[in-house]
Amino acid sequence: MRGIVSRCWIAAAALGLAMAAEKKDASPVPVPLGLPPVQFPRDNPYTVEKAELGKLLYFDKRLSADNSVSCASCHAPQYAYTDGAAVSTGIRGQKGGRSAPTVINRAYSLAQFWDGRAGSLEAQAVGPMENPIEMGNTHAAVVSALKGIAGYRAMFAKVFGSGDITIDQVAKAIATFERTVLSGDSAYDRYQAGRKQAMTARQVRGMKVFFDKAKCDQCHEGVNFTSNSYHNLGVGMDKPDPDLGRYVVTKNEADWGVFKTPTLRDIARTAPYMHDGSLKTLDEVVEYYDKGGIANKNLDEKIKPLHLSVEEKKSLVAFLEALNGEGWQRIEEPAKFPE
Numbered sequence: 001m002r003g004i005v006s007r008c009w010i011a012a013a014a015l016g017l018a019m020a021a022e023k024k025d026a027s028p029v030p031v032p033l034g035l036p037p038v039q040f041p042r043d044n045p046y047t048v049e050k051a052e053l054g055k056l057l058y059f060d061k062r063l064s065a066d067n068s069v070s071c072a073s074c075h076a077p078q079y080a081y082t083d084g085a086a087v088s089t090g091i092r093g094q095k096g097g098r099s100a101p102t103v104i105n106r107a108y109s110l111a112q113f114w115d116g117r118a119g120s121l122e123a124q125a126v127g128p129m130e131n132p133i134e135m136g137n138t139h140a141a142v143v144s145a146l147k148g149i150a151g152y153r154a155m156f157a158k159v160f161g162s163g164d165i166t167i168d169q170v171a172k173a174i175a176t177f178e179r180t181v182l183s184g185d186s187a188y189d190r191y192q193a194g195r196k197q198a199m200t201a202r203q204v205r206g207m208k209v210f211f212d213k214a215k216c217d218q219c220h221e222g223v224n225f226t227s228n229s230y231h232n233l234g235v236g237m238d239k240p241d242p243d244l245g246r247y248v249v250t251k252n253e254a255d256w257g258v259f260k261t262p263t264l265r266d267i268a269r270t271a272p273y274m275h276d277g278s279l280k281t282l283d284e285v286v287e288y289y290d291k292g293g294i295a296n297k298n299l300d301e302k303i304k305p306l307h308l309s310v311e312e313k314k315s316l317v318a319f320l321e322a323l324n325g326e327g328w329q330r331i332e333e334p335a336k337f338p339e
Contacts, residue, residue: 029179030327032184038107046176054174074134077329092136098275108224110228111260114245114259122172149338185326187324206312210319224263228260233300236274236276256298274288286313292305
């Protein structure tokens with residue numbers, strides 16, 4: 001019964017939100033089927049010009065210390081705004097410790113990064129710039145570089161109405177662009193909208209496994225398939241020196257080994273999986289959950305063996321593939337940058 005209620009609620013929410021998105025001025029940016037309107041912060045409202053400036057900054061490698069790395073280096077369109085690697089590569093070929101999460105649908109979450117250390121997209125956008133492994137720069141150097149480019153000076157003046165350039169403006173522009181990177185109108189969304197041929201019979205069976213037996217929606221809930229909360233799944237906890245996740249940020253024992261629940265939108269396009277990129281395929285992910293994770297002192301109580309059959313596992317993977325959506329593919333990378 002719980003699974004049926006959950007599916008009905010999600011279906012109603014998806015339809016209602018899609019209808020709201022179709023209303024004039026319901027969202028300042030186009031929203032694909034199945035998603036709610038995008039809410040922009042009061043101190044960083046949307047404008048076309050700001051989003052365009054943010055897109056240029058997002059793809060511009062001149063924001064890194066040696067002009068070799070951009071935001072798009074780790075969150076690239078060809079990999080559904082990830083980088084297709086277990087861990088990301090930054091300046092001078094340095095390797096990070098975590099897998100790059102997708103930018104897709106980050107508009108629907110406040111806290112960013114696997115450990116939630118950034119409270120907004122604006123705060124997240126400028127974090128990698130000062131990270132010695134990622135972009136290896138300083139905020140002061142980023143601003144100085146942008147001030148030295150006439151084309152950027154003109155764009156910042158037009159967008160922000162000031163002759164100056166600040167790191168806060170850089171953050172607001174990039175975050176504005178990132179809030180336009182959306183994915184909806186998936187086979188699942190179309191199915192929920194009444195087009196019952198949108199999903200295959202196996203995907204429909206997988207949906208029932210997802211909601212009814214595996215109860216994946218305990219964490220991957222709502223139209224964006226994430227609770228935006230934190231959980232210890234046991235990933236990497238069998239290593240000598242495991243990544244302790246959010247605990248490093250809060251020093252709260254309850255956060256030992258917990259990581260933020262990612263969206264499942266376009267999950268079939270964003271391999272490898274988990275915060276450390278340790279699982280290469282969705283089949284491996286399903287197997288991991290089926291066995292009940294890796295035991296440790298803070299394993300989430302929801303993580304238990306699922307005892308799925310071979311067919312149920314295949315159907316579950318098929319359903320996850322039905323969450324591949326549309327929207328973000330329409331964004332074109334800049335052909336050239338301000339000079």
